[in-house]
Every structure is written in C-alpha cells, then in structure tokens.
Amino acid sequence: MTERLPARGNAAADQLTPAVRPFPDVASLARAAAHELCGVVASALAIRPLCHVVLSGGRAPRELYRALATDFRDEIPWDRVHLFWADERYVPADDPRSNYRLSREALLDHVPVPQQNVHPMPTDLPDAEDAAEAYAQILRAHFSGPWPRFDLVLLGLGSDGHTASLFPGSRAVAEKKRWVISVRAPVKPSRRLTLTLPVINRARMVWFLVSGAEKASALRRVLVGSPAPQRCPAAGVRPINGVATWWTDAAAASGLRLPGRPPHPPLP
DSSP: OOEEOOOSSSOGGGOSOOEEEEESSHHHHHHHHHHHHHHHHHHHHHHSSOEEEEEOOSHHHHHHHHHHHTTTGGGSOGGGEEEEESEEESSOTTSTTOHHHHHHHHTGGGSOOOGGGBOOOOOOSSOHHHHHHHHHHHHHHHOOSSSOOOSEEEEOOOTTSOBTTBOTTOGGGGOOSOSEEEEEOSSSSOEEEEEOHHHHTTSSEEEEEEOSGGGHHHHHHHHHSOOOTTTOGGGGOOOSSSEEEEEEETTGGGGSOOTTSOOOOOOO
16 A cells, blocks of 8 residues: 655655555565565666665665565576665674675675675775765766666665754755765764765655654654754655655554544644
8 A cells, every 4th residue: 555645845846745655564564665676676677787776774674685685585686786875884894883784684695696786885994084985986987977866765764854874953964966975973873974865866766664663753754744854854855856655664654644544633
C-alpha cells in the first residue's frame, strides 16, 4: 500500500508529493524494499550500462542489505552496479560506528560486487576537508554533468529530523555548490562527511527507510508539518526531477493518518 500525503506548501520546488509505504515491521519493510530495488536496478540497466546507488547507515537500511544479500542476492547483476555512500563518520573503515563497515558486513561481503565498483568515503586522510574533496573527485570520475545523477539514494531519518549527516542548525544544510562536505555533528563521533542536498535532490529516486517509534514524531513533522530544512533537514529532500518514497514500519508511521486510522491532533 502506498499512501500519498498532501504536498508540502505550494512552491514549485516541492515538485512531487512523497509516497509513504507502511509495513507491519522492519523485516517486511526490508523484504519489500529489496524486491523493488531489484526492479529499480533492472530498469536503470535497461537504458544505461551502469546503475549508481547510494547506501546509508541505520537499522532499516541494514535490514534491507541483509535481504539483498540473501533472498535477492542473485536478482541483481552486481558487476553493473556501483555503490556510493550518503555520509560517513570520520572513523577508520573497520570501526563499529562506520557506515561502510555496516554495509560491508550486511551486504558487500555476501554478494559478488567487484571491489572497483565500491566507493566508500575516505576517512584515512589527516584532514576531513581534503577527504570531502577527494570523494567529490571520485564522483566526478563517474558523472560527467554539472551534478551527479544517482539512480537511487537510500537515506535514514534521525529523531531530530536529520538525514545523512545534515543536522538541524548546520550551515551544511544551506550548501548550494559543493557535492561533498565535512561537518561537525552534535553527536559523537562529531566529524563526518556527507553528500549535500543539491546532490541528493538530483537523484532519480530517493528512498527514506525509517523504523522505530522514536522516529514517529520526526516522520510526522517532515511529512505533515512543513518545517524549514534548517530545523528539520530531511524536509529539504525534495527531488527536482525524481521521486521520494518513505518506507516505514508501523511504529515509525504511528503519527501519520493512514487509511483505517483516526485523524491525529494538529502538530504543535
């Protein structure tokens, strides 16, 4: 089931209304998303030689990766898929907090994706600013236009409304020119790398994967409350010429008015 919510505001920049796809639990969410991701890859490869997908950290993305690595492992031509990351904590690649390590353990170690197709954010340089520019150069090697155009960007949602490593109140949310930047997060580890909103918003598809009751307030705020991106960065994800979809479990979607549920009181 896909529920379409009212568009956020009337500005032309809002473009497409986000779709909400609620599931009973994160396991069913992950399996459905994995099945559809196989279709996204197949559709991309039908018209282009390669498919470019951006991975993210988090509980729901991890469950998606596990589904892809098991039941859907043989449904994707991995040699034609290139993998990138939405953001990364500035820690070694084998650190338990690393998004790359999460992706490697849940997915990469279990599928035949060539190593040259895997493009983690570099966290081994002395200066994070240099690392951000190095990753931007990696992206430029794969995209010839003025901006990268990913086939699919996977994102999570923080309880404070952040996505990737774009946090409320950060100047990074207003970045208009750079593709990748280093940021200071309000949580540890604070030093991080992240794609910027202009990059994310040029993707053909953006999927938010959201699970857990602690995300319910943030999810409702993004989809119903029309907050400013500076207060709720996930609200700044508005694909210019693409589609945004919100995959949620029942707990995360508990604050939304969906078919069969009574209306909720107004947002404060």
